[in-house]
Amino acid sequence: MPTGTPAPLLRDASQPLATQLADRFALRIRERLLLPGARLPSVRDCARQHGVSPHTVVAAYDQLQAAGLLEARRQRGFFVRDSRPTPARATARPAGSMPRQAPMDATALIRGMFEADAARSPGLGTLPADWLDPTLLQTALRRLHTSEGLPVQVSYGDPSGDLRLRTALTQRLGDLGIHTSPAHLLTTNGATHALDLIIRTQLQPGDAVLIDDPGWAIMFARLSQAGIRLLPVPRAPNGAPGPDLAVLAALAAEHAPRAYLTVSVLHNPTGHSLDLATAHQVLRLADAHDFFIVEDDSYGFLAPEHLPRLAALDGLRRVIYVSGFSKVLTPAWRVGYLATTPERLQVLTDTKLLDGLTSSPVMERAVALCLEQGRLRRHAQRLRERLATARGRIAALATRHGFQWAAPPDGLFGWLDVGVDTERLAQPLLDAGWLTAPGALFSATRQPGSLMRINMATSQDPAFWHCLRQCVDTSRGPRTGPA
Known part of the structure; x- marks a missing residue:
């Protein structure tokens, strides 16, 4: 053992x-x-x-x-x-x-995930390979090669992105209540590239930006490298969904932020999704304090379509919507996109051109085929059902070993409270073969705490929970008084 x-x-x-x-x-x-x-x-x-x-x-x-x-x-x-x-x-x-060394920052966490065995990586940020559908991709590429493909395969492609994909995306966004047109969409080399373009074109060094805390460690690092002042917004108290609106309002009044970067649906790492009332309040604060919102919906395919999106309520007036396909298709296909106003889109497209001329028309057309045929929708539905089963199993394992959730887990992630500093647990767990993601990695100020992100697809082995219990008990040391 x-x-x-x-x-x-x-x-x-x-x-x-x-x-x-x-x-x-x-x-x-x-x-x-x-x-x-x-x-x-x-x-x-x-x-x-x-x-x-x-x-x-x-x-x-x-x-x-x-x-x-x-x-x-x-x-x-x-x-x-x-x-x-x-x-x-x-x-x-x-x-x-x-x-191997337990991850201590965003770069180390990514490096660890590249090297990790998914079956022993409760801290993984993606679905394991055996949950994905390679035949879906192979079929799309085969069709593209045999009947669709030579002009796509030998050209640079449209700088705005493959028109067929952008057209298919308008249907996808329409299902989410975001009504737009291909002219308002820009494809990118993954959602991370879209976020990077926004930082480079819409922000300047010294700008103050509101960010979720806990939040995405990679985004903290990118913003800091760009000279942006981070304004961490904690989650709402008592496990309520979304940000703490009182803190958000106070920070906005004091610092006049330029933007708010947030994950509104299946938040990483907590699994929270905004309810309608909270989403309205966030948009009212954006209007009152004149900041724009970047809505990262990278995990949107793993969520029900009826959950509210800020971009749908706002009509893409103040909200720049970002998403991609790596989480449900394959991390190797770097296909992402953003939706925004024509005024913002022009400078974003120009910067994309300077970056690398264009994104891959082959991959984008293949994704378009997956969307058009409905196969991606069916695949996402199977993933949601499988994750629901996994969450039930993991909830039972967590309870059996005496752990609690900071909020009810949803989607791919759960935010687990183990009662001791999880950064101190990371190395002993790695020594035992388990790669974890301690809560300090998701804090803009690297605050230690008792929370860790749990991947619902890669944490189903009872041996992990037994080892976690052992490490927690060892960390606390022997009892010295009466029970």
């Missing part, structure tokens, strides 16, 4: 235990597996994890500080120094050292 215990240090080796432990952490830091700002386990936790005395851990951390790799922050703990990495010593990898 897996446990949360890391590979042991060698007690009969020529090197002292403190030096072995220091070398283990130093190697991770120099190989960029532990990134600047990452917090190391507390002395007590590290001693428990490695089966050594606290004195040994203190000695190891002293060596790392002397080497310039670590810094102690008063009453906060030990952190990897935010400085240029020092040249690595020519040492062999210590016996028993671990090649």
Whole structure:
């Protein structure tokens, strides 16, 4: 049975235990597996994890500080120094050292997901490959090649995107209550590319932008790199859906934000979806404080169509709508799109041209075929039904092991409360073979907490829940008083 215990240090080796432990952490830091700002386990936790005395851990951390790799922050703990990495010593990898490190930021989380076995990755951000439908894609490509395709396959394509796809998308958006035309749509290389175009064309360094907190770590990183001031908006209290409207209103009044970037349906990581009343209040605040809204609907195909979209209520006046197909087709097909006003669309299209001329007309036409034939709609319905079954199974597992949800899970994700700092649990769980996504990764200010994102498709193994329970109990330590 897996446990949360890391590979042991060698007690009969020529090197002292403190030096072995220091070398283990130093190697991770120099190989960029532990990134600047990452917090190391507390002395007590590290001693428990490695089966050594606290004195040994203190000695190891002293060596790392002397080497310039670590810094102690008063009453906060030990952190990897935010400085240029020092040249690595020519040492062999210590016996028993671990090649993988728990994710500490957005980049590390993505890297971990690329390397992960989906069956052992409760923190995965996508559906596992065996939930997807490769025959749907193969059929579309075959039809495109045999009867539709030569002009599409040998041309750059329309800078605005394949017209057939944009036409099919108007039907999809109409089903969501978003009434538009192909002329108001721009295709992109995935939803992330669409968001990047918006940041580059609609925002400037120094602008203040409201963002969901918890929210998408990659978006925090992109906005920060662009010099944007982040205004984190927490979720509503008591598990209510959507943002805390009182905080949103106060931030808007104080900082005059340029925009609000939000996931309104099947929010990542909480699984929340806006109700109609909350959506109306968000739009009223946008009008009152003159900011625009970027509505990221990347998980929309996994949600019922009747859920309200901000873009439908607003008529694309203040809302820029963004979505894509990677979550339900395949991450390898980078096909996304946005819908907005013609005035905004012109500069967005020009920037797309400068980026890479155009997006793939072949992939876009193939997606159009999937939409036209209704096969994508049927595939999405099967995914929703399968996720509903998985959520029921995982709810029972979570209850059986004594855990609670911060809000009722929905869609692909659940926001699980385990009662202890999940960032401290991430490494022991990874040592046992489970890649998780601690809540601090989804905080704009990296606040530690007891929440973690759970993927409903990849967390169904009872062994994970047993291991999580063990790691939580170990983290709390032995009881010292009466029960």
